Amino acid sequence: MKLLFGIVVAIITLKWWPSIPSIGVVIATLLILIALHRFVSEIVIGAAIGCLIATGAVAIFQHKTDTALTVDVNTTIAGKVGSLFTKENGQTSVIFDVDTVNGRKLTIFETFRARLYWRTELPVKQGQHWSVTARLREPYGRVNEAGFDAETYFLSRHIHSKGSVRSANVLNERVSVRQQLYDTVYKNVAHLDSARFLIALAFGERGMLSSEDWQQLRDSGLAHLMAISGLHIGLAFFFGYTVTRYVFPLIVKRDTHLWIPLVMGLVAACLYAWMAGFSLTTQRALMALLVVSLIRQSGYSASPFSTFFLVLAAVLVFDPLSIFSASFWLSFGAVYALCIMALFRPTAPLEESVIQKVARYVKSLLIMQCVLMIGMLPLMWTWFGGVSLTALFFNVLAVPLISLITVPLILLGLILTPFGASSYVWHAADLSLQPLMSLLGVASFGWLETQGPSTVFPIVVVLLAFVLWLVGFRTIPIAAGVIGLSLFTWKNTQTDTTAWRVDVFDVGHGLAVLIEKEGRAVLYDTGAAWSSGTVAASVIAPVLTQRGSKLDGLILSHGDNDHAGGEAWVTKHLVPQWVRSSENDLGHLACLRGNRWRWQQLEFEVLYPLTLSDRAKNASSCVIKVSDGKHAVLLTGDLPKAQETYLLTQNDDVSADVLIVPHHGSKTSSSEAFINHVNPKAAIASTGRYTPWNLPHPDVVSRYENRGIEWFETGYDGQVRAQFSDKGWRVLSQRNDTEPFWYRKKFGAPKRKE
Structure with a gap:
């Protein structure tokens, strides 16, 4: 051991x-x-x-x-489609398993998996073989202190590159059996109210779930139930094991081959995992079932903790990269909490009535959910920035419903679908989900953000521990330890009143800068918005939540989408008290030369523009100097050279320790005279990789570096923050300073454009 x-x-x-x-x-x-x-x-x-x-x-x-990696040229690759698709939902992001590059057949150690951005009128189905001309890139992602981490996502799912398809032609149109079954089931359930949940539970495909669905599942603590997870693989095992255990003696009258129910349980679990495309969570569940089954068949007596440790070791040896997955930590965290519960589980009475058995079951279920809630608090806090107060209530109702009714009906529906006799079964599965869907609509009030200073969080932990005590789980030392840990991790509200920071987020081509002091913040630009989301929702909001900060104000440098695309989302969801811009907008305060205001003991001075515009473009960028009287940051938007020259002719004090590089480092900005006049010690450019504009321009980078100015570029350094206090200041990057790990270095090495 x-x-x-x-x-x-x-x-x-x-x-x-x-x-x-x-x-x-x-x-x-x-x-x-x-x-x-x-x-x-x-x-x-x-x-x-x-x-x-x-x-x-x-x-x-x-x-x-x-x-x-063939970043600079288009490559012809051939392989098999690994994603499920329907005609209705089309395809944009496709998993493609590549076995041939430029006509060369790859060895088993060279075959790779790519995630391709693929738009085509031709139907793309799982199992089809295609020849594709694509530009492939390293599996990099935006690196911020909070929000979705694409790089760890790619690592955990063994996605070795990403890219976009230029042209494609199908080599073999034959689709996989799984895709055929998926298409048939989809036709049967598409008209049902809970179709998106049934598809998720049957195939592990969650693309039909909307962002609202995910928020409701998060708020109710039921996200783990709405996809094929370890719990569902275990149910499939139990289904196969139980059916075989009772049917097999009717066929074979001898007490031999007692291992057959166990094998049939594993077969059922494997088939259900196949339905989910052998996702990582299902692979871990199968590995766990296999280890537990081998221990049981060997006759070896293992404690819950020994079994847990053997399963953990087997999963890690099988796939070391699974540690980059949040589901790995959450699933094993949950099992560990249940192992602790098993240590103190009371022995069942030898004789008890049906009512007593039901009461014991309900009590055990309640205790289990309480243990999971308390045990998972640190992980939920770390990964999701909050905790669901209603998870106990929803799980007590939903776990038996989905485990004992919905999932068995789905398994039966999958078995009957090839024979055309599953319609009534799918209707029954849909009806079983109706009570849960009705409750999800009122789940939003149950989510508590816990990352910021909150006196509510330790109170919640104490109440949960008290519930455990009431139902008989009287493990005071453990409860006290959990409460102590929660209080220890609870953020200290004492802060340095002179400290403030400026964060330039990694948002691709665009700009989003957060000025923060003592838990309050002002946002300068929002980054871009697109049809399916915004930078504000994916980056800014998670950061504010993690820090527990309140957004007081929003400043829009100008109206371009990459700077102001998220305005509507920010004003609706983050609710700033005021918005300033250089546009004629009745809802905005003016951002004009001569405007000054104080916020959190910081001085904001607007240096440009001179007049408001109906539609502010680069030349009307709102230029602001932020200073504490000792240190200063200059925010420049997309200011062109002509406007830079104007500022110099006015003899304005534009000197600053940190300069947010104008126009992402375009050669139309950052004149030598302007850089000399500002004389910054550090320059931060907000850039994206592989954009059509190829920013920053190499000549601009040289202008800064030749003057000994420290150069930061979000496209390669990730989020960059400048920290100030009366003791001094410094600039740090997320990729190189906060997270200086091997995979950040692997995907973050700058490739300058010559």
């Missing part, structure tokens, strides 16, 4: 390694430790084995990524 412990610790820390050692060094170290095994702990040897496994997994991932 000590050896396994060392393996687990080594692999589970992979996410935080600063660099990846060479496999040769790891093997040499392991051989030396084995030779000295009499003098070395088994934990250390296990850690060396774990390092070898983790290093090997990373080496394979990087090799596949290197095989895929």
Whole structure:
């Protein structure tokens, strides 16, 4: 067990390694430790084995990524479509398993998985073979302190590149059996109210769920139920095991082959996992079932914790990169909490009535949900920035409903669908979800944001512990430990009253700058908006939530989408007290030269423009100097050279420690005279990679670097923040300073445009 412990610790820390050692060094170290095994702990040897496994997994991932990378040219690739699609939902993001590049057949260690942006009128179906001309790129993502992390997402799902399709032609139109079944089921359920949930539960495909659905599931604490997860794979196992256990004796009268129900349970679980496309969560569930089944068949008596540890080790050895997935931490966190519960589970009476059995079941279910809520609080806090106060209520109702009625009906529907006899079953499954769907509509009040300072959070923990005590789970030391941990992680509200910060978010081509002091913030530009979302929703709101900060004001430099696209979303959801812009808008305060105001002891001075516009463009960018009297930041929007020259002729004090580079580093801005006049110590450019504009321009970067000005670029450095106080100031980047991990360095090395 000590050896396994060392393996687990080594692999589970992979996410935080600063660099990846060479496999040769790891093997040499392991051989030396084995030779000295009499003098070395088994934990250390296990850690060396774990390092070898983790290093090997990373080496394979990087090799596949290197095989895929042809960033500057269009590449012809051939392979198989790995995503499910219907004619109705079309396709934009397609998982493509590549086995041929430019006519060369790849080896098993070179075949890679790409996520392609693909728009075509031709039907794309899972299982089809296509030849595609695409521009492939490294699996990089925007790196901010909060919000969706694409890079860890790609790692956890073994996606080795991303890109866009230029042209494509189908090589083999034959679709997979899973796609055929999906199409048939979709036709049967498309008209049902809960069709999107039935598809998610049957196939693990959640593309039909809207953002509103996800918010309701999050607020109610039921997100784990609305996709094929470990719980559902376990139910499929139980279904196959139970049916076989009762049917098999009717066929075979002898007490032989008692292992067959166990095997049939695993077969049922594998079939259900196949329906989900063998997603990572289902793979982990299958691995867990296999380990538990082997332990049971071996006759070995293992405690809940020993079983948990064996399953954890097996999953990590099978897929070390799974530690980059939130579902990994949440699923094993939940199982660990249940293991703790199992230690204190009372023994069932030898004789009890039906009513007593039902009462014991209800009590056990309530205790389990309380344990999960308290045990999962730190993880929920970390990953989602809050906790559902109604999760206990919704799970007590939903878990039995979905586990005992909905999922069995779905399994039956999947079995009957090929025979054309499943219509009534799907209707019954739809009816079973109706009560839950009605309750989800009122779930929003149950979500509590816990990242910011809140006296409510520790109170909630205490109340949950009290509920555990009431129902008989009298483990006061554990409850006290959880409460202590929660209070310890609760943010300290004491702050340095002189400290303030300016964050330039990694938003691609666009701009979003947050000025924050003592839990209050002003936003300068919102980043872009598109048909399916906004930067404000995906980046700015999560950051504010994580910090527990309140948005007081919004400043829009000008009206272009990449700067002001999220205005409507911000004003509706973040509700700033005021909005300033250089446009004629009755709802906005003016942002004109000469305007000054104080906010949180910071001085805001508007240097440009001179007049308001009906539609403010680059030349009307609102230029603001923010200062605490000792340090200053200059915000410039997309200010062109002509307007820069105007500021210089006015003898304005535009000097600043930090300059937000005008117009993303375009050659139409950042004149030498302007840079000299501002004389910044650091320059921050908000840029995106591989954009049509190829910004920043190399000449502009050279102008800054030749003057010894520290250059930051969000497209490669991620979110950049400047921190100020009466003790001094500094600039840090998310990729290189806050998260200086091996995968950030792998996907963050700048590739300058020459």
